[in-house]
Amino acid sequence: MEDWLHTILGPDQAPASTAHLCARAVVLFLYGLLCMRIAGRRSFSSLSPFDIFIAIIVGSNISRVMTGGVPFIPCLAATMVVVVMHRLMAMATMRSNWLALFVKGRADVLARDGHVDQAMMRRHDVSPEDLAEALRMQGIDDVKKARLVTFERGGKITAIPRSPAS
Numbered sequence: 001m002e003d004w005l006h007t008i009l010g011p012d013q014a015p016a017s018t019a020h021l022c023a024r025a026v027v028l029f030l031y032g033l034l035c036m037r038i039a040g041r042r043s044f045s046s047l048s049p050f051d052i053f054i055a056i057i058v059g060s061n062i063s064r065v066m067t068g069g070v071p072f073i074p075c076l077a078a079t080m081v082v083v084v085m086h087r088l089m090a091m092a093t094m095r096s097n098w099l100a101l102f103v104k105g106r107a108d109v110l111a112r113d114g115h116v117d118q119a120m121m122r123r124h125d126v127s128p129e130d131l132a133e134a135l136r137m138q139g140i141d142d143v144k145k146a147r148l149v150t151f152e153r154g155g156k157i158t159a160i161p162r163s164p165a166s
Contacts, residue, residue: 005072012071021066028062031076035083040090048154050103054086104153113162114144124151135159 009027010020035058061079064070093100108120110131121131131143134157140146147162 009072010068012068016068020068024066024068024072028066032058032062035079038080039083039087048104050089051086054082057082107153108151109148110151110157111143111146111149113147116143116149120151126151126157131157 008020008023010016010024016024039054058079061070061075061082065072065075065079089099089103093103108124110117110120110124110126116128116131121127131149135141135143135146135149138159138161140159140161143149145162146159148160150158152158
């Protein structure tokens with residue numbers, strides 16, 4: 001089987017021809033789809049810091065395989081181990097609050113009832129301009145019009161507007 005792979009995909013750590021790189025591209029495209037299916041949709045949609053870290057590792061490994069910088073099969077196997085570990089960690093964090101807190105962190109309140117928590121803003125490196133921009137993107141033109149502003153686990157700022165009566 002190894003001879004067959006070398007014929008189609010080219011040598012592992014030597015210059016590859018255009019045909020070899022194109023064959024690798026097809027194999028790696030399908031392999032990337034397999035990785036996404038195993039990792040689950042959540043991994044590539046929410047993009048928490050943990051998910052971004054995994055995506056960088058997978059992308060880096062696949063690019064090195066594409067150019068022939070590393071042995072083809074061992075690198076794909078190692079990449080699959082990372083993807084499976086990510087999936088198992090995601091499943092474990094669904095069942096364990098303390099593990100989810102460790103891996104994903106927690107949401108923190110930046111403002112409540114129009115009052116900004118300056119210490120929490122500094123902790124997350126959120127400037128007043130960043131806060132104002134996030135509020136505007138959600139249709140709120142002043143923090144005093146927000147009932148709750150939260151720095152979410154994935155790094156996004158979300159806001160709940162105050163009801164018109166308050």
